[in-house]
Amino acid sequence: MYVKTYKTEKHFMVAACDKELIGQTLKNEKCEIKVNASFYQGEETTEDVLEDLLMRATTANLIGQKAVACAVRCGIVDPNTAIYFDEIPHALYFTL
Template sequence: MYLKIHKQGDGMVLAACDQKLIGSKLKKGKICVEVTESFYKGDIVSEEKLMEELKCCVNANLFGEKVINCAIKCGMVDPDTVMIIDGVPHVQIYRV
């Protein structure tokens, strides 16, 4: 799994995806998303490391079965909120 943290001012966005998804273009109706290297390709991390980072993040953008299962396992995502885009699970997390 790839993990990349984007910092902007006082905030940050955690981006994570399954490795095989880099470069994918996903479509569902009017939704069109590209899983770009520039946004998602960071460090290759273990499930434990991703769970640790997810618990601390404020915002996250997640793609892929492995990443989403990890987020569900650590209690950050309700399985009923997972969106499927072109067969790929996707979740965005926003803490207010």
């Protein structure tokens, strides 16, 4: 998986995706999503590191079986709320 973090004064965002999805355009019946390297491809990481980052995140943008499953295990994403593009899950997480 790849993970890239973004920090502002008030927020810590984690963008993560399964490695093989970089550069792909995925579609569903309503729209499409481009898995841009400029947004998602930071450092290659392990599930343990991603879990730690997700537990500190105020926002997360996740795409791929591994990335979304990691967020589900952390308890920050309900698997029933994922949106699917070409059978690949995409999930967003926000704290208010």
